[in-house]
Amino acid sequence: MSANISAAISCPSAGASNYGTFANAREARLAIRRGEWDSHTSGLAPGYAQGNLAILPEALATDFLRFCQRNPKPCPLLAVSEPGDPMLPTLGEDVDIRTDIPRYRIWKHGELAAEVSDIRDFWRDDLVSFVLGCSFSFEHALIEGGIELRHVSQGKNVAMYRTNIQTVPAGPFHGPMVVSMRPMTAANAIRAVQITARVPAVHGAPVHLGDPAQIGIADINRPDFGDAVEILPGEMPVFWACGVTPQAVVMAMAPEFCITHAPGYMLITDVRNSDLSLA
Known part of the structure; x- marks a missing residue:
């Protein structure tokens, strides 16, 4: 970049x-x-x-x-x-x-x-x-399902990252997929997959769970867009496809x-x- x-x-400060x-x-x-x-x-x-x-x-x-x-x-x-x-x-x-x-x-x-x-x-x-x-559209359902979203509770923007996952080109349009990340326990991640799979119109189920290096993210604490949030012991990063992808394109x-x-x-x-x- x-x-x-x-x-x-620029990102809004926590509040x-x-x-x-x-x-x-x-x-x-x-x-x-x-x-x-x-x-x-x-x-x-x-x-x-x-x-x-x-x-x-x-x-x-x-x-x-x-x-x-x-x-x-x-x-x-x-x-x-x-x-x-x-x-x-x-x-x-x-x-x-x-x-x-x-x-x-x-x-x-x-x-x-x-x-x-x-x-x-x-x-x-x-x-x-x-x-x-x-993905902001499915956050209401996740919260109602009892899943904490740390960026929401802390008043932050969601963390977003460019990845090594390449989009399918069309004409001159090509480039990497951007993902948004929310840290969750394994049990909440399973529930989040179930909830978000029902809404493909707003990205659907996650594209990756766990090790960020597998999708080309070198430092989870330094998002390309948005605000970093802490990943607590016992949690994993859960990644959804993100509509910021056109900006990477x-x-x-x-x-x-x-x-x-x-x-x-x-x-x-x-x-x-x-x-x-x-x-």
């Missing part, structure tokens, strides 16, 4: 948990739109699906759609916009992709050029928005221009998590 990208990966801060998704979106919430969104509106974002010029949209279809674990599609249309009516009332995420990333030629709270000044008539399922394939969310700063949709479950 280049020095300027590393410096730009009180976000869990349940807003009663519903629209309330959270409006607070974000007004600039009243500018932190990560883990636990913010329990029960509502959250989404990762990738915005690309229309000339790249078909290839990226095929990339998502070939890589459904890290890139499960929730919605695709019409070119130039910032509204996403299938995801909720008055969802405006230009204003409703707390922090966006502007990429130019594969380099992180800026982080902003509003992308109206960057909007173009040829841009297509892709919203991908997010952007670094690898270097498109002239694209926009993403900042890792952990998601779109909160009106879609209920229960509507995404297979059972």
